[in-house]
Amino acid sequence: MAKDKINKQVNNKIKVDLDGFDPLGMKAVGETLSDSIEGTSKLGLKAAKQFLSLTCKPLFEEFGLIMRDKLSTYRLNNIVKVLEKAEGKLTFDLTTETLKINPRIAYQIIENASLVDDNDLQEMWAGLFAASCNKDDDDENIIFIDILKQLTGSQVKLLNFICQNTKKWIEFSNLPEAIKRGTIRQVLFVIHLHDAMTVMGTENFAKVSNQVSALFNIGLLTVPTQRPYNTSNPFEKNTKISAIPSLILLQLFVKGQGSNDTPLEYFSPVVKSEIKSKIGHYIEFDPDSILNFLYEKNRLVAKHQILYSSTTLFAKRASLANLSSVELNELFQALALINYDKFDFEKNYEVVDNGQLLGSFHFEQGFRKSAAF
Template identity: 35%
Template structure:
């Protein structure tokens, strides 16, 4: 791919001298990718290029698209997937405002999972709307909750995450926050979005310790899967790790027996 070809596609010849060489090289690396996956986005990126004030946003978009390209095993000769323009443009617009690596990676995953053979699938609009509302701290809590909770598959095929509790001090370490009121607000918002359980999510005001239940909902599991660049549903994505409801019930019965035995022994000592 020649330098002139790259500049022609994005329409940046008049401002080429003002563009950082590293950025220019990165642009040449993603132009073919966008040409195939979401051609209307070329114009959006072009606007970012021509406005020096938007240089920061342009760099964010480039990094996101490079990540997305990697998730799709991009090949100029055989690549046949496209993103619905409404989805692709929305991801570029929203990801341009994010410079956090973890959250950028989620946006890249959404772009990758948006690419289909028909290019008409707009389901990821649901997940775009959710991700664009998350703070960096919320995204980190959500990611931790999904990755560390066990997933249970029910007889009807739905996958639900098991209860997962975490102390506020551990949330501080995870997010870099240092104010438990702020953490409580972050958890409240995750619950309001339907991303952690509405029944027990967040801090328990009756507890002496600041321990939160952050187990993710099915919507949260789905957002995570899509943000990994996968088109699978949660039951397929975690197929090798799932436990059945029957296995869970047996575990709980065994725990109840062990607890009864422990109490019985303690009572004998009294």
């Protein structure tokens, strides 16, 4: 059944007949292996050959000779597993698009991945291979190879956990620049020692301390600049780690998913989903344009320099008294929306202007002017 699936993919989807075609020089290797190479079947080896022939044929024709002569069963098994994972992460339509990967990138990924049997590391190498398959044949991802080959499986487990669970947010005042740079803001992530050890799959404190220290030292984890921090002992009072994923870590994480999105593009659906959960009950909006919508609301609030506390809405400098009730209502609603994660939409806020009570505001009930005004 699996063989039929492979044949169907080759004949119907890719429309390439690879029977008898051995661009990798792997036929001799396959013939000497048993039906299962540490859990990877000959069918998996054949699928890997087909996949490589479509991505970087020139390099792997040469590399196949190296594998035939020198590659151990252990390394071949790891390569097959990584390539199977990489193919599963591709989003290309092979019937209409041509896959390319820079030979320099492909060789180094396979060379390093062949020595890795940890599943989480294999997933990252596979994602990086998939993300390197593009139309431009560039070598941009070479920097991520140099980072990834320094990491252990335990470190990757922790980094993936932090990237997935750190709260993301978008600074609407700087949205155009964020889109241009592909950046997204994050809050400080805190994980307790016991939880970190569980995530990393170890009960060895020294191992966790050393490996987390290394993540700070190579710049994958950072801390707010105003906080003194001893990276040689990354735990606060030996109980927790406090860190923010760096931009390069987020980029590596996204590449490891097989994506060429920027961190902003990749994590935007998460942010949009949170926005919907916070304000979807109060207003109707187009999810695809919600970021631009809130950007315009932020410009309105910034123009009048409106701020709020736990009980009060007020202008930092300008007077609010000259604005109509309709304008004030629009202004305060904009303030609430851009602060969706902290603003209390069910609360009555006092509106104060130059020390005097101007009225009150409730998101659904709107602005109500004080009788004194």
